[in-house]
Amino acid sequence: MIHPSLRPNVFVVSGDRARASALAAALPEVDVSFIPDAETLLRETHVKVPAVTLLHTGTPGVALWEVLPLLRQREELAGTYWLAVGTHGLGELLAAGADALISDMTPVDGLALQVRTLVERSRQQGAALDRVAQLQRRMDTWEHEERVRDQLVHMLVHDLKNPIAAVMGLLEIVMDDPGVPEDMRDLVKTARDESQHLLHLAVNMLDVRKIQAGKMNLKRELIFSPMFTEIIELACGDVGSGLRDRHVRVDVTPGMAPVSVDPEILRRVLANLLSNAMKHTITGGVITVRVRPQAGGVQLVVQDDGEGIPAEDIPNLFAAFEQSRLTLHGRFDTGMGLAFCKMAVEEHGGSIRVESVRGQGATFILELPSLPEDDLDDDDSADLLV
Structure with a gap:
């Protein structure tokens, strides 16, 4: 040559x-x-x-x-x-x-x-x-930088999770102390909610990197109507005490055909959507979670009556490090939560979209595919239906 x-x-x-x-x-x-x-x-x-x-x-x-x-x-x-x-x-x-x-x-x-x-x-x-x-050479450099970033993300998440959890636990103890003045209790509550938010940011960042690298292995289970209700309740608990100031309405259609999803990942997706809805609604606002059957699967809807999302923000809403410029609370967000939601839903073979009108709230719509009929007829499914 x-x-x-x-x-x-x-x-x-x-x-x-x-x-x-x-x-x-x-x-x-x-x-x-x-x-x-x-x-x-x-x-x-x-x-x-x-x-x-x-x-x-x-x-x-x-x-x-x-x-x-x-x-x-x-x-x-x-x-x-x-x-x-x-x-x-x-x-x-x-x-x-x-x-x-x-x-x-x-x-x-x-x-x-x-x-x-x-x-x-x-x-x-x-x-x-x-x-x-x-x-x-460029590819080798890029792969090296990706490995360094992955190691940094892992280090941040694993090193931050335990101290954040400890801080949250101590704040819960302080909140339960009847001797704490009411004005101090509000400050402790805010500190607890922000600690919960910090934990969500760290975990979402790790999960987005995992999905991008193809390293997130779904642990699928058959989810029926009562289990959807349980997952939604757990997701509400994950969001924190801020939801207590909103009216959360849950409506799950009974007797739906099962879908095969990872319940922990679905819980995380709903927690992110509920947290996003809380961020864009005022105290006393209404957040509605609906689960409905549809042709070929199940539809989950998370709707709020907040300020809505500007039309120019919607196309990039699910991209990492993107967020709506309009927020009631002025809290900085990496946008990793909605990016994780999109990736996790698509990993399940489903889709997610948002509909919003300025001043009339926002509606996030998830569609998850149902099981093929031959999967419904296998022995494992029969055992679960007993």
Whole structure:
């Protein structure tokens, strides 16, 4: 292979030096080297990498077709073109790996044209391989940076979870102490809610990275109507005490066909949507959670009567590090919660969308597919229905 920025080398392997001299005169733009035999060719290819090597069939010594397979195995010669020249013995060289054949009766100008074409191919191949190497280096750098980021996220989450949980526990104890003045109790409640929010941010960041890396393995279970109610209640508890200042209405259709989901992931999705609804509603606002059957699956709706989402914010609402510019509470958010919701729902084979009118609240709609009929007929499903 010839590097695109270097002057190309051309080897002429022949018992007649005049052949190399004639070709050098016809190709002043390349360096032509005379190689008298196969043994010299083996040595010289360790010193220089030829763009093209002309193998004359009448060369004395070891037959060229015997050494050509060895040369073709060498990685540094992968871009070298091997041109067999002669009238007899071309078949052996072609079988040994020659790239092209040409008669030794061809005029030198014709031979030079053929060599020039092969040199240009080698140059192009060198340029292409250089670009591939640059892209590979960039990819290696990117993968290294991704690994560093993943390690940092894991470190942050695992190192933060325990102290945050400890702080939340201590704040709960303080809140339950009847001797704490009411004005101080409100401050403790705010501290507890913000600690819960910080924990959600850290865990969502970790889960988004897991899904992006394809490392989140869903632990699916069959979920029936009563279990949806339980999951919603648990999600409400995860959001924190802020929901106590809102009216949360839950409406789950009884007797629905089961869907196969990871209950813990669904709980996290609903907790994020409830937290988002709470963030955009005032004290005394109404948040409604509905679960309804639909053709091919189940629809979950989380609706609030808050300020709504500006139309220009909706297209990017589920992207990480994006959030609506309009919020009642001015709390900074990474947008990881809604990004996690979208990725988690799509990981289940479902979809999520939002509908909102400015000043009339927002409605998040999740659609999860039901089980295929053959899955409903298996033994595990039968045991669960007993």
